[in-house]
Amino acid sequence: xxxxxxxNTLYAHYGPQHWWPGDTPFEIMAGAVLTQNTAWTNxxxxxxxxxxxxxxxxxxxxxxxxxxxxxxxxPSGYFNIKAQRLxxxxxxxxxxxxxxxLSALDTHALRHALLAVHGIGPETADDIxxxxxxxxxxxxxxxxxxxxxxxxxIKGDEGYETLRHTFETALGNDSTKADTRxxxxxxxxxxxxxxxxxxxxxLCMRCCLADVCPSRIVx
DNA sequence: ACCCAGGGTCATA
DNA sequence: TATGACCATGGG
Numbered sequence: 001x002x003x004x005x006x007x008n009t010l011y012a013h014y015g016p017q018h019w020w021p022g023d024t025p026f027e028i029m030a031g032a033v034l035t036q037n038t039a040w041t042n043x044x045x046x047x048x049x050x051x052x053x054x055x056x057x058x059x060x061x062x063x064x065x066x067x068x069x070x071x072x073x074x075p076s077g078y079f080n081i082k083a084q085r086l087x088x089x090x091x092x093x094x095x096x097x098x099x100x101x102l103s104a105l106d107t108h109a110l111r112h113a114l115l116a117v118h119g120i121g122p123e124t125a126d127d128i129x130x131x132x133x134x135x136x137x138x139x140x141x142x143x144x145x146x147x148x149x150x151x152x153x154i155k156g157d158e159g160y161e162t163l164r165h166t167f168e169t170a171l172g173n174d175s176t177k178a179d180t181r182x183x184x185x186x187x188x189x190x191x192x193x194x195x196x197x198x199x200x201x202x203l204c205m206r207c208c209l210a211d212v213c214p215s216r217i218v219x
Numbered sequence: 220a221c222c223c224a225g226g227g228t229c230a231t232a
Numbered sequence: 233t234a235t236g237a238c239c240a241t242g243g244g
Contacts, residue, residue, distance in 0.1 A: 036226040042242060043225090077224090077241040085227085121227045141225050191225055222244085230237085 002153045003170040006212055007182070010189040013208035014196075017188035020131035022047075025099055026058060032127035033086050033119065034076045045075035058098070062090040085119030092117050107135040107175075122160045130187070136179035138167040139187045143194040151213050 021040070022028040027047065034043045049072040050056040055064060070083040096102055102110060110133065114125040122140070129135040140163045149156030154163065171186070172179040193209070207213075 032225090035224090037224065037239090038226085039224045039242070041224095045242090075241060078226095078239045079241080081227085081239055119227065123226065127225080139225085143225065187225090194225085224241100224243095226239105228238090232234090 001170060002151070002212070003148075003167065006148075006151065006153075006209065007171070007186050007189070009209055009212055010193055011185065014189055014192050017185055017192060019184060019188035020127070022131075025132040026093075027056060028132040029089070029093075029128050030056065030061075030086060032124050032131070033089060034073065034082055036078070036082070036124060038077050042076045046073045049073070049075070058090040058093045061087060062094055081119075088118050089120065103133065107133075107137065110135070111137070122164075126164070130180070130183055134180050134184075136168075136172060136175045136177075136183055138164055138171070138183045140164050140167070141187075141191070143190050144187070147190060147194065151209070 020028045020031065022031050030050070031043055031047060034046055047056065050061075053072060055061060055072070061069065064087070066080075066083055066087070069087060070079045073079040073082050073086070076082060093102075096113070102113075105113065107129065111125055111129055114120050114128060115122065120128075126137045126139045129137045130139055140160055144167075145154070145156045145163070148154045154166065158166070168179075168183075171182060
C-alpha cells in the first residue's frame with residue numbers, strides 16, 4: 001500500500017516528531033485555531049503574548065475584551081476574526097464543563113460538537129481531536145492534498161470527509177490506540193516534509209520521497 | 220514588490 | 233455544488 005510506504009519513508013528520514021507543539025491540551029486547541037491559514041512562527045508569537053499576560057486559559061480568554069485579545073493575537077494574522085473565534089471557542093469550552101466533560105464524549109459526538117462551534121471547521125476539529133484528545137482521526141490539510149496528489153495516490157480535489165476516510169481505512173485497522181499514534185506521527189511528518197523541501201522547484205530529486213514518486217515530482 | 224502560510228465563513232449563481 | 237471574496241501578519 002502506497003500510503004504506508006510513504007509513511008515508512010518519511011519516518012525513516014525524519015524520525016519521530018512528538019507533536020503537537022504545545023504543553024497542554026488547551027494550548028494545542030488554541031494553537032489549532034490560531035494556525036488557520038497561517039505560518040506557525042506567527043502563531044508562536046501570539047501564544048507567547050498570551051502566556052506573558054498569563055492569559056493562556058479558557059476562562060480568562062473568554063472574559064477578556066475583544067480589543068485586548070485582538071491586540072495579543074495580532075502577530076498571528078486575521079486578529080479580529082481569530083479573537084472572535086478563540087473567544088467563542090473558549091465560551092463554548094467553559095459552558096461544556098471543560099476538558100474532563102469533553103473527554104467523556106465518544107469521538108463521533110465530540111467531533112460533531114466541535115464542528116458546531118463557529119470558526120471550527122473540519123481540519124481544526126481534527127487537529128484538536130487528534131492532538132488534544134488523542135482520538136484516531138487523520139488530519140487532512142493543504143500539505144496532504146498537495147503531496148499525495150503529486151505522488152499520484154489521490155486526485156486532490158476530493159471532499160474533506162472522503163479523503164479522511166481514504167487515509168483512515170488505508171492505514172488504520174479498527175480505530176485503536178496504535179492508529180492514534182500512527183495518525184499523529186503521519187500528519188506531523190507531512191508538515192515537516194512540506195517545510196523541509198523547496199517550494200519553488202517542482203522537481204526535487206533530492207527529496208527523501210524521490211523513489212516513491214513515479215513522476216519524480218515530490219514537492 | 221511579490222508570494223505564501225498547518226482554514227473557515229459568507230455571498231452569489 | 234462550486235467558485236470567489238474576505239480576513240492580515242511576518243518571512244522568504
